[in-house]
Amino acid sequence: MINTRSLIYVPVLHTQKEASEILLSLKADAAPLSVDTSLAEQEKSVKEMWDGIREKIQNTSISCSTIRIYQDAMPVCGREKEIAEKLALKASHNHQLILELVKNGANLEGTEDPNLLIEEYDNLSQLTSKAAVSIQCYRDSLNEYKEKGAKLMKQRDTFIAERIKISLKEGETPLVFMGVRHELEKLLQSSFVINYIIYRLPFKKVRDIYNV
Amino acid sequence: MAINKTKVLIIDDEKDLCFLFEKILTPEGYTVLTAQNGYDGIKINQKSNPDIIILDLKMPGIGGIETLRRIRKKDSGVIVIIITGYGDAETVREAADLNVYEYMAKPFNNEMVIKIIKEAVASKDKND
Numbered sequence: 001m002i003n004t005r006s007l008i009y010v011p012v013l014h015t016q017k018e019a020s021e022i023l024l025s026l027k028a029d030a031a032p033l034s035v036d037t038s039l040a041e042q043e044k045s046v047k048e049m050w051d052g053i054r055e056k057i058q059n060t061s062i063s064c065s066t067i068r069i070y071q072d073a074m075p076v077c078g079r080e081k082e083i084a085e086k087l088a089l090k091a092s093h094n095h096q097l098i099l100e101l102v103k104n105g106a107n108l109e110g111t112e113d114p115n116l117l118i119e120e121y122d123n124l125s126q127l128t129s130k131a132a133v134s135i136q137c138y139r140d141s142l143n144e145y146k147e148k149g150a151k152l153m154k155q156r157d158t159f160i161a162e163r164i165k166i167s168l169k170e171g172e173t174p175l176v177f178m179g180v181r182h183e184l185e186k187l188l189q190s191s192f193v194i195n196y197i198i199y200r201l202p203f204k205k206v207r208d209i210y211n212v
Numbered sequence: 213m214a215i216n217k218t219k220v221l222i223i224d225d226e227k228d229l230c231f232l233f234e235k236i237l238t239p240e241g242y243t244v245l246t247a248q249n250g251y252d253g254i255k256i257n258q259k260s261n262p263d264i265i266i267l268d269l270k271m272p273g274i275g276g277i278e279t280l281r282r283i284r285k286k287d288s289g290v291i292v293i294i295i296t297g298y299g300d301a302e303t304v305r306e307a308a309d310l311n312v313y314e315y316m317a318k319p320f321n322n323e324m325v326i327k328i329i330k331e332a333v334a335s336k337d338k339n340d
Contacts, residue, residue: 204332
């Protein structure tokens with residue numbers, strides 16, 4: 001039987017501030033990460049990216065009530081909406097859009113293994129602590145972070161793909177917001193017809209791309 | 213770098229789109245060069261040394277990502293903006309790895325493209 005179930009995949013970028021906030025939301029006792037918050041231009045470009053994504057989602061013919069949302073770094077924990085609300089209040093455009101969709105009837109699904117996300121938090125935490133030492137120290141650590149993150153990313157993607165397959169209900173369309181470093185689509189293309197929503201991805205404005 | 217000295221190379225097999233870029237960028241003071249395939253794009257890049265390349269992904273012959281790989285072997289500094297009607301997660305990752313300034317989907321907003329080009333020029337000025 002040919003499976004023609006469709007999946008909407010939205011590759012996204014998060015600012016350093018946003019990535020830190022997302023990972024901070026996982027740990028009650030997490031120490032704030034050291035981030036460069038002086039990047040107004042970065043914030044502006046990322047906001048435009050989300051405005052464009054919002055418009056494109058609105059232009060699809062899919063009813064919100066049939067959408068199940070899967071979100072990068074959203075742990076399976078039973079308080080997914082609470083986390084989205086907390087991050088939306090901290091100006092995450094990603095989570096503000098999620099809440100709009102949920103308000104219109106979409107379901108938000110816990111997406112990631114919390115333990116793997118804690119590992120990701122620890123890795124990012126180690127990296128951002130280097131920024132306080134020197135730019136060179138941070139740059140050296142960024143390569144280490146990427147190498148260390150590759151194995152973890154595979155584990156995260158395997159969990160997410162399985163999560164989508166088991167939690168999706170009949171008649172629903174998965175809407176997947178995933179950071180650009182994920183290779184999740186490779187694990188989904190045998191089960192779904194993937195339709196991409198891309199508006200703009202301001203790589204240089206965002207500068208360093210983290211694994212969220 | 214003054215805008216009127218800025219050269220923008222468009223690599224896209226759609227002639228209409230190349231024409232559109234000429235129409236919107238020339239009045240803004242940019243010098244616009246065009247190539248309808250990757251091979252010509254690589255040659256023009258070597259010969260004319262543009263400041264910015266606007267690159268399509270889906271083209272006959274070599275595609276946009278392979279074109280960019282070949283350009284990057286000799287020119288790591290040129291600013292590249294990808295504009296595609298067929299974006300996917302894999303080309304997004306490849307673009308990020310190939311140091312692309314921005315990845316945009318077609319159809320695009322003319323004003324947005326001009327704004328991004330101006331920002332890219334400004335960032336080049338800052339780094340030069």
